[in-house]
Structures are given as C-alpha cells and as structure tokens.
Amino acid sequence: MKKEQLLDLYHQMVLIRRVEERGAELYQAGKIGGFMHLYIGQEAVSTGLIAARETRDRVITAYRDHGVALNCGISANEVMAELLGKATGMSKGKGGSMHMADTSKNMWGGHAIVGGHLPIASGFALGDQYAGNDNVTICMFGDGATNIGYFHEALNLAKTWGLRVLWVCENNQYGMGTAVERASAVTEIRQKAEGYGMKNGQANGMDVMQVYEASKAAIDYVRTEGQPYLLEIDTYRFRGHSMGDPERYRKAEEVKQWQENDPIGIFNKYLLEKKVATRKVLDEIEVRVEEEVAKAIEFAEASPEPALEDLFTDIYAD
Amino acid sequence: MAKITMREAISQALMEELDRDPAVFILGEEVGVWGGTYAVTKGFYDKYGAARVKDTPIAENAIIGAAIGAAMVGQRPIAELMTINFAFSAMDYIVNQAAKLRYMFGGQFMLPLVIRAVGGGGRQLGATHSQTPDAIFAHFPGLKVVSPGTPEDAKGLLKSAIRSNDPILFIEHATMYQVRGEVPEGEYLIPIGKSKVQRPGKDLTIVTYCKGLELSMKAADELAKEGVEAEIVDLRTLRPLDMEPVLESFKKTNRAIVVEEGWKSYGVGSEIVSRIYEEAFDYVDAPILRVAQKEVPLPYNRTLEQAALPQVADIVAAAKEVLK
Numbered sequence: 001m002k003k004e005q006l007l008d009l010y011h012q013m014v015l016i017r018r019v020e021e022r023g024a025e026l027y028q029a030g031k032i033g034g035f036m037h038l039y040i041g042q043e044a045v046s047t048g049l050i051a052a053r054e055t056r057d058r059v060i061t062a063y064r065d066h067g068v069a070l071n072c073g074i075s076a077n078e079v080m081a082e083l084l085g086k087a088t089g090m091s092k093g094k095g096g097s098m099h100m101a102d103t104s105k106n107m108w109g110g111h112a113i114v115g116g117h118l119p120i121a122s123g124f125a126l127g128d129q130y131a132g133n134d135n136v137t138i139c140m141f142g143d144g145a146t147n148i149g150y151f152h153e154a155l156n157l158a159k160t161w162g163l164r165v166l167w168v169c170e171n172n173q174y175g176m177g178t179a180v181e182r183a184s185a186v187t188e189i190r191q192k193a194e195g196y197g198m199k200n201g202q203a204n205g206m207d208v209m210q211v212y213e214a215s216k217a218a219i220d221y222v223r224t225e226g227q228p229y230l231l232e233i234d235t236y237r238f239r240g241h242s243m244g245d246p247e248r249y250r251k252a253e254e255v256k257q258w259q260e261n262d263p264i265g266i267f268n269k270y271l272l273e274k275k276v277a278t279r280k281v282l283d284e285i286e287v288r289v290e291e292e293v294a295k296a297i298e299f300a301e302a303s304p305e306p307a308l309e310d311l312f313t314d315i316y317a318d
Numbered sequence: 319m320a321k322i323t324m325r326e327a328i329s330q331a332l333m334e335e336l337d338r339d340p341a342v343f344i345l346g347e348e349v350g351v352w353g354g355t356y357a358v359t360k361g362f363y364d365k366y367g368a369a370r371v372k373d374t375p376i377a378e379n380a381i382i383g384a385a386i387g388a389a390m391v392g393q394r395p396i397a398e399l400m401t402i403n404f405a406f407s408a409m410d411y412i413v414n415q416a417a418k419l420r421y422m423f424g425g426q427f428m429l430p431l432v433i434r435a436v437g438g439g440g441r442q443l444g445a446t447h448s449q450t451p452d453a454i455f456a457h458f459p460g461l462k463v464v465s466p467g468t469p470e471d472a473k474g475l476l477k478s479a480i481r482s483n484d485p486i487l488f489i490e491h492a493t494m495y496q497v498r499g500e501v502p503e504g505e506y507l508i509p510i511g512k513s514k515v516q517r518p519g520k521d522l523t524i525v526t527y528c529k530g531l532e533l534s535m536k537a538a539d540e541l542a543k544e545g546v547e548a549e550i551v552d553l554r555t556l557r558p559l560d561m562e563p564v565l566e567s568f569k570k571t572n573r574a575i576v577v578e579e580g581w582k583s584y585g586v587g588s589e590i591v592s593r594i595y596e597e598a599f600d601y602v603d604a605p606i607l608r609v610a611q612k613e614v615p616l617p618y619n620r621t622l623e624q625a626a627l628p629q630v631a632d633i634v635a636a637a638k639e640v641l642k
C-alpha cells in the first residue's frame with residue numbers, strides 16, 4: 001500500500017474514534033436519541049476491510065455502523081446530521097444511528113434486527129449474479145448474529161447458489177452482555193462455515209494491516225471463484241454494547257488488557273516504525289480530524305429538522 | 319373475451335411479465351422442476367430456465383430476504399410462499415424489512431417485490447395450513463396487500479403488481495384455482511388500490527373480497543329470488559384501501575354487511591365497518607354486520623371445518639338481518 005493510502009487509513013480510524021467520542025457527548029447531552037452503539041475499539045476491522053473492496057462491491061452491516069459508513073466515504077457531516085435526526089442526514093433523519101446508508105457509495109445500511117440483514121446480503125449477491133456481474137457483497141455482523149436462524153439460512157443459500165458474499169463476523173467476544181461461550185456451541189465462529197462447506201479464515205481485528213491483507217485475499221477468492229467465504233475477525237469493543245450498558249458482565253481488567261492493544265495505537269506505532277510517517281505528520285492528522293468533527297457537529301446542529309410533510313414521504317415509490 | 323380459470327389467469331400474468339421484462343424472475347419452494355405446488359408455474363422451468371424460475375430451499379427467511387435484497391439492487395423478483403401460513407416464518411422480512419426499508423433509509427432505493435401467497439381454508443389441511451391472516455399484513459404501512467376474487471382481476475392486478483416499484487403481498491385462495499371467469503383478450507392492467515362494484519343493486523351493500531366474493535355472488539343470487547337486490551363491492555386491494563365505491567354504495571343502500579374468510583375479531587370487516595361509521599354515519603339505517611370465520615383454529619374434520627368457515631347461508635341470513 002502506498003504512503004498516502006496508509007495515512008488515509010489512519011485518518012479514517014482516528015475520524016471514527018473522534019466522531020464517536022463526540023457523538024457520545026452529544027448523546028449524554030440529549031441531542032441524539034434512541035439507541036447508539038459505539039464502534040470504539042473495532043475501528044481496524046471495517047477500516048481494513050473496506051479498504052480492500054472495490055467501490056462496486058456492496059457493503060451491508062448491523063447497527064454498529066457509524067465506522068462502516070465513514071469508511072465507505074460518507075462524510076462526518078452526514079453521519080453527524082443523521083445522528084441528530086436532521087434533514088441533511090443520508091436518510092433525512094428517518095433512520096438514525098442504527099440505519100446509516102448511502103447506496104450511491106454502495107453502503108446499504110445499518111440494520112437493527114440481529115442477523116436480519118444476512119439473507120438480504122444473499123439477495124444482493126443474487127441480484128448481481130442474475131445481472132451477470134462479479135460484484136462482491138461484503139456482509140458484516142457480530143458473533144451474536146451467528147446463533148440465529150437467519151445466519152444459517154443465508155449461508156446455506158449463498159453456498160448452494162454460489163453467491164459472491166464475503167461474510168465477515170466481527171467477533172467482539174460478547175453478544176450484548178453474553179459472552180460467546182455462553183451463547184454459541186462453538187466459540188470459534190468460523191467453524192460454523194464448515195457445516196456449509198464454505199471456505200473460511202480468521203484475522204486479528206486489532207491490526208488494520210492484517211485485516212486488510214486477509215480481506216483482500218478473501219474478496220479475491222469470492223470474486224474469482226464465485227463462492228462465498230466467511231472471515232472471522234477477532235476484536236473487542238472498548239465501550240458498552242450501547243450507551244445504556246452497565247457492563248456488569250465483564251471485568252475492568254479485561255477491558256484494560258484489550259485497550260492496551262488499541263488498534264489506533266498499534267497502527268500509529270506501525271507507521272512510525274516503518275517510517276511511513278513522522279510523529280508530526282500523525283499529530284497533524286489528529287488535529288485535522290478534530291477540526292473535521294467540530295465542523296461536522298456545527299453542520300449538523302445548524303441543519304434543519306425534517307419537514308413535518310416528510311412524515312408521509314418515502315413510504316411507497318409508486 | 320375468453321373464459322379461463324384463476325390458475326390460467328395467474329399463469330398468464332406471470333408468463334407475460336417474464337416475457338416483457340428480463341429483470342423479472344420467480345423464486346420459491348417447488349416453483350421450478352415440480353411446476354408449483356398448485357401447478358401455477360407448470361412448464362415455466364423448461365421455458366425460462368433455472369435462473370429465472372429458481373427452486374429454493376425450504377427456508378422462508380432466505381426466500382423473502384433474498385428477494386428483498388435482489389429487489390433493492392434493481393431486479394424484480396416474484397417470491398412464492400407455498401402457503402401464506404409460511405409467511406409467519408418470514409414475518410421479519412415482510413414486516414420489519416420489506417415494509418420499512420425504503421422509508422427507514424429516506425427513500426434511497428425502491429423495493430419492486432411481489433410475494434405471491436396462497437391462503438384460505440376448506441381443503442382439510444388442518445389449523446396451521448388453512449389460515450386467512452390477510453388483515454394482519456394489511457395492518458402495516460409500507461406494504462401493499464392485493465387479493466383478487468376473479469380471474470380477470472387476478473391477471474390484471476398481478477401484472478400491475480409485478481410492474482409496481484413497491485413490495486406487494488398478492489394473496490390467492492387455495493380453493494379458487496379452478497374458478498372460471500371471462501378475461502379480456504390481449505394485454506390489460508388493473509390498477510392496485512381500486513375497489514370495484516362486481517354486482518349492482520339497491521337494497522343493501524355487501525363489502526367483500528377474494529373467496530368472500532364467490533360466496534357473496536351466490537348469496538346475492540339467493541337474495542334476488544326473494545326480491546332483494548344486493549350490491550357487491552369487491553375491495554380487491556386491502557392496502558391501500560379504496561373506500562370510495564363502498565361509501566358511494568352505502569350512501570345509496572344505507573345498509574351493509576362485510577364478508578371475509580378471516581376471523582371476525584380485529585379483521586377486515588372491523589376496519590370497513592369503522593370506516594363507514596366514521597365517514598358515513600348519517601347514512602346508517604341499521605347496524606352493519608360482519609360475516610366471518612368462527613373464532614377457532616380450523617379443524618381437520620370436513621363438517622367441523624365447514625361449520626367454522628363462512629357459508630352462503632350465513633351471508634343470506636346476515637343480509638336479511640340488516641334489512642329487517
């Protein structure tokens with residue numbers, strides 16, 4: 001990867017972190033409503049993964065979606081505006097935190113029913129197969145989504161029909177507050193792909209370069225072989241499941257241990273050690289991001305509320 | 319005009335739209351090699367091939383979920399549910415996804431999806447395979463629900479549904495595939511969301527749809543023998559609901575009954591009666607009655623099953639009651 005690309009990835013990771021830190025403040029201040037699930041700690045996963053796609057490849061994910069949206073090229077302005085429920089958000093304020101999408105950037109949401117978007121991902125790939133192209137659908141979900149029937153129906157269909165889906169399980173060790181081993185018959189999620197005769201692999205989700213390499217190889221496989229692939233990426237969320245999480249299910253030491261492997265810190269160190277950038281350059285990126293996020297909040301706060309008439313628009317196309 | 323069966327009408331609609339638009343394809347359980355469990359897609363697999371007539375696993379979430387995904391990215395899938403009772407397995411996809419995705423994402427894409435489903439009782443299939451849950455689906459904004467009562471309407475409405483850019487649940491009745499009716503020659507479309515007077519009359523209004531239409535027509539014949547002229551308004555579409563012909567008829571007759579095969583409580587009849595009271599209260603000359611299924615899970619035994627389903631005699635009795 002070229003220097004500019006590497007620095008862009010660093011920028012994306014820091015941007016996700018700051019958008020969410022400021023978002024959390026706005027949530028506490030009552031300016032963001034509903035549920036909000038932070039991606040903090042998992043930034044390397046979507047950053048490395050999305051960097052490996054071509055823009056024609058479709059992305060669909062679950063409700064922990066702010067980072068994925070930013071990685072897909074949706075601006076901080078629009079993400080912040082959607083969080084604040086403003087008319088300038090991608091979904092005009094009708095979707096909110098859990099429903100970030102911009103189909104022009106091939107980011108198809110943001111889905112709030114656990115596992116619900118997996119058969120839809122198979123459908124994207126079916127649509128592409130029917131159209132005769134070799135686009136890849138990248139479908140992200142948590143470990144918790146692999147215990148529900150949708151997961152199994154979607155994987156079975158993808159393998160049976162030879163659909164180009166890269167299934168990406170972000171194993172962040174907990175489905176809400178329930179540890180993987182308390183909810184899943186196998187703790188290594190990739191094993192579930194074996195039951196469908198589906199090729200699979202694993203990557204360290206705290207290291208963006210490892211995620212990128214594994215994703216690149218997996219996407220190439222899916223595209224050229226015309227077969228699905230399941231990539232399990234081990235990661236950890238530093239914050240609670242959502243904003244209202246008392247975190248009784250895990251020990252502070254465990255969180256601290258993972259935080260020592262902060263994906264941004266690891267990548268920062270990598271860039272310095274490989275002499276891709278000096279500390280000064282990285283500091284400048286951090287400053288630039290702070291400004292970008294401040295401007296995004298300004299933009300979102302100054303943006304208009306959706307008009308009351310919009311309550312009745314977008315229900316039907318005809 | 320040619321006289322054809324409901325099955326032929328639906329088959330023709332599917333075939334004409336498959337011929338017309340390459341984005342249209344069919345998927346569902348046994349739609350291909352088998353030819354459809356109700357033989358609606360018989361011969362399609364050989365004519366259109368496996369890519370356009372796709373046999374699926376018995377996995378309703380995958381069927382409807384994949385159809386939604388394909389529709390979002392520009393194809394025009396027709397997903398078949400072997401029976402509407404299996405729609406409950408795919409409830410999340412019909413209710414939480416198909417009906418909401420466009421709105422939730424601010425109208426960023428269209429969802430041109432038709433879900434064909436066979437409903438209704440009367441074939442001794444037992445409680446889980448005989449339901450008429452149409453009202454449940456009509457409850458959700460974002461979905462359109464169509465349920466024709468004649469071959470002519472079935473063909474014209476299905477063709478419109480396939481060309482529509484919205485998710486549509488198209489409900490057929492398991493006992494009506496052999497019903498014959500006149501169908502116009504050549505291509506025609508019938509707009510979704512338009513009720514229709516199927517039989518004119520002046521003494522009372524019978525509001526109904528689907529299987530209820532067949533029963534109500536027979537009841538109207540009975541009533542005619544006694545000099546009662548019943549006007550039958552066929553809803554054809556449950557959402558969006560077109561009340562105009564209903565209200566117009568009611569303002570003329572001032573008396574009405576609603577006939578449906580589903581259960582009475584919280585049903586289609588409840589909705590129609592409420593609307594009449596809300597929008598035409600000054601015209602009410604008698605309480606409006608509902609003829610519907612008895613409040614039991616449908617039993618297997620033929621006599622018991624028929625006792626639970628609405629019958630022509632029930633409609634005649636209700637009509638006489640409101641005419642008292």
